[in-house]
Amino acid sequence: MRSTLIFRWHPRFHIGVEYNPRVGEVHPLVTFIPVTETVNRPAVVLGVSSDRIGTPEGTSLYATLSKDLQHWTGLPIAPYGGVVYGTYEKRFRAIGGLNIRIREDLSSLVQFDGVKVHPGLTYTFNDTHALTFLMIRGRNPGFTYTFSF
Numbered sequence: 001m002r003s004t005l006i007f008r009w010h011p012r013f014h015i016g017v018e019y020n021p022r023v024g025e026v027h028p029l030v031t032f033i034p035v036t037e038t039v040n041r042p043a044v045v046l047g048v049s050s051d052r053i054g055t056p057e058g059t060s061l062y063a064t065l066s067k068d069l070q071h072w073t074g075l076p077i078a079p080y081g082g083v084v085y086g087t088y089e090k091r092f093r094a095i096g097g098l099n100i101r102i103r104e105d106l107s108s109l110v111q112f113d114g115v116k117v118h119p120g121l122t123y124t125f126n127d128t129h130a131l132t133f134l135m136i137r138g139r140n141p142g143f144t145y146t147f148s149f
Helices: none
Strands: 002-010 013-020 025-035 043-050 059-066 077-086 091-103 106-112 117-125 129-136 140-148
Antiparallel strands (some): 091 106, 106 117, 129 140
């Protein structure tokens, strides 16, 4: 189970730490949104996090585009795509995923980290806590707990 602590310094800038007790690793988390999403424009998101799921160590630097498509499709979906540089393998990878809003407090995110697919289900409560059940590589269960303030 990974734990994360995130400080929302600004709606477009978040900083935090991620702790993975399985390997005893602590990583910085940074998210910056230089371009926000509009009805016709995707958001641009830049960030730093731990390297992809399954690596024993490393940091990822990423850039993604994301767009909520409900306005255009009527479906509660938001895909994203981008590129990441992972320090573990010292290479760039294409990444992507799809967020599906099931209810206001429940969503599913299918992530492709450039190597494997990891489906997940997240329950958010009190607007500050989130518990995610994740199927790592589509077959190994895991959990994350996130507290944001």
